[in-house]
Amino acid sequence: MTPMLDGCTPWPEAFVDRYWAAGHWQGNTLDNLLRGWARHHGPRTALVHGGTRVTYAQLNRRVDRMAAGFRLRGLRPGQRVVVQLPNVPEFVITVFALMRTGVVPVLCPVTHRAAEVSHLVRVSQAVGHVGPPAHEGFDLVAMAADIAARGPFLRRVFTLEAPGEASPYGGFSIDAAGCQYYPLASVDSPPERPLSQSAAQVAFFLLSDGAGAEPALVPRTHNDYAYQVRAAAELVSLTEDDVYLAALPAGDNFAFGCPGIVGTLSVGGTVVLAEGTDPAACLPVIERERVTVTSVVPAVAEGWLDALASVRADVSSLRLVQIGGAPLPRATAVRVGPELGCRVQQVSGRAEGPLTLTRPADPDESVLSTQGRPLSPDDEIRVVGADGADVPDGEPGELITRGPCTPRGYYRAPDLNARSFTPDGWFRTGDLARRTPDGNLVVTGRLQDAPYGR
Template sequence: MRSAGGGARITLRPSPEARRYVADGSWSGELVDRALRDGARRHPDRLAVVDRDRRWDYATLDRAVDRAAAGLHRLGVGPGEAVSFQLPNWLEAVVVHHATLRIGAVSNPIVPIYREREVGFILRQARSRVLVVPDVFRRFDHRAMAEALLPALPDLEHVLVVGEPGPASRSLDDAFAADGPPPDVERSSRDPALLLYTSGTEADPKGVLHSHDTLLHECRSMIGLYRVDRHDVVLMASPVTHITGLLYGMQLPFLVGAPVVLQDTWDVDRALDLIERERCSFTVGATPFLHGIVHAPSLDDHDVSSMEVFVCGGADVPPALIRAAGERTAMVATRVYGSTECPTVTGSAPGAPLAQHAESDGTAIAPTELRVVDEDGKPLPAGARGELQVRGPELCLGYLDPALNEKAFTADGWFRTGDLAEVDAGGLMRIAGRVKDIIVRGGENLSAKEIEDLLVEHPDVDEVAVVGAPDPVLGERACAFVVSAAPLRLEDLVAFLRRRRVANQKLPERLELVDALPKTASGKVQKHRLRSRLRAADGEEPTQR
């Protein structure tokens, strides 16, 4: 349903399991953002957020959210409309997210690494009326990018800037300056709360939709499994515009009355300083963050004894890294499996055996269910490898583009993850690979097809196949196998893509020139042979020929 003028009211696909989740209490009917308001009333002076040199208590944060909610309402944002923000891990992101929910609108975070191509697609599909960006972050002018996109986005009426605005934008402080209560909006836990885009196997990112019910259950399941409470201090270095940072940096802490310490750019020494100074005890992040801490040269110079649990997921987590974390620190590092669609499917309690933390992705977090199926969708016995399907109270309620739902969900509510998995007789799951053709770089899913489609436009590229090259820190990096009559260099391909304003993380980081791509009889590229070639080149196994 479209709103008049800018913006569009977003509706959700109903869950086939909704009655069951309400009956068993998984969906409590509460609003996921209510905890912040309640916290401001119960413990107004308690620390809520640390952002660089800013330290805000619950009352200060709640008042800022009220002002922002009133400001968004004055800009014309109505219930069910998306409010987009591309912000680092700053207080402003927390304020905009909660203000959006407070007026019944839909939070639409966009990771700061996205550029014109991706941001333009998201804003066009979401039909956002308001976009919030920093002026400059990590030497990139987000303000200029946003203003350049305005003419092609008729629904986008307001660009708000944290910092100095440009000629076609407005200061966020100015837009949210006036005091006054936010509008009294009737809301329901069934309402859409989050529109978060994830790049997967297709060329364009997919807009995942969550309700208050799904987000609240996810946070509470993590609180229960890892025993997080008001005495914890949460460190959040994962982007709050990613599902990990949003859930465990901008929602979970307030549900238990704890503070969150934000880190806007990853620097391991800075992270160690924050852990020591703020006595951080709990965090969730991808492999590069854990690897950085465990192998930091300065680790022994910092007191990180307060850090109790590091939940690691989003990319392949080497068993040796989990074991090294236990050897070099006092924390429990543990693997989890999840996605934007179904955030945390499996995990292990802190007291589980080290072998379980290191060598598996844990067991299903009840009442979430999982099953492994064959190519026909039939369940397989324990120990067999097949595609993983999941369903549970935290599962998203579909995509903004409804055409994507039929392929992603079964008629009885199972989500087809596209990942290959094995589940043993004891319920321990291990991810064995991917059905989907994606590259997982530092916890971010990159579409190999999208990169291929861009590279094949290069005049000297005859054929191309992109696969993930193993990397001990990021999990994978994009490697392009190219058939070309010209002496191409990696720098040539990178420059070509940069001219097309492609996000940095999608740029290939390795180039292999080949005479031909290995193919099946029907002409499909055999990417497993390309991956084997990379492993052979790195001395891991013989090349398949």
């Protein structure tokens, strides 16, 4: 078995064998899967952003050329790069290009600032940063330059420039600390021979879901994430005729792969990228692009429902709205079907992997009042008391889990791992939950002493 990136906790051999035997893990990297998707769906539209449309063939070609450009600029397999981009085509292209280079992207919200980003650079030893020049008036390039000046790792900054807009960061430059600056559009070179990579390696890092603490890095391998998006796409019957609206941040697990952006690409569908969840912007996009599936948090769902009368967009193309990220008030859940004219799916998931969902064919009461059942038949779920023993169905306790999409530890975080994972590999989610007699989970809150609070 190929060893994982140093600092990661591998799955035990017995579990690796089990997940392979079940067909969950199939040994293909995400960037190589994209090559197959491009062959099958070449002329179809893969990405939409405003007036920009990118076909599958164009997407794969741009990923190839950017990967070669990253190699030309000194990036090497196993290195890490912080990707801090909004919901634009360059986010998808950059993440897949880095993976194709063998570099591990650290998916970071564009809203994070120096405290969080410097922590991520330090823990991951990231050698690069990709982001826009600024976000909401905050100078991200200056932030990256300051982080580079203070530490030994960050030495390449790639800047996304708005089309047709002159950037003060212009072309290539080197500062006094030896940090190199490139326009992202210049990272382009003729494709080279494909790199041979193991699907057991880390594909990218997601950030832990906790608030009020420095984010931990969650390593997701090609094997486990490819399985997650494939299983989630199958569960919601996603096809090439579906159009997925990514309104939540693209680097969030919910929007990226539940089934989200990657799941939609895996079936030849179209991903529409929106830079925000404002109903005045999103509802007309749903009408214009005939969006069929989207993922939102409860507050966004409520905002969209309340805005329907004033925005007056035709949202009849929607067939499924996934709602997760926080407990869904029943009053909101009962409005979705009648007012949006589609099915609602409750989702409870974390960057750390465990994912439960209601099923499209579930009874209405289950969809309205529970967070569903585990995605995988090999997801092990327990609800335990303070003594670590299982509690009876219907009784509240802490939700703990392990499975083919749940890593066995955070990256370079031994103290946090000791608190968050049991010696036999169960992930302590910190969620309080109870199990219904029919096997569905109801998440009711958070433990006060959870490693990461919400």
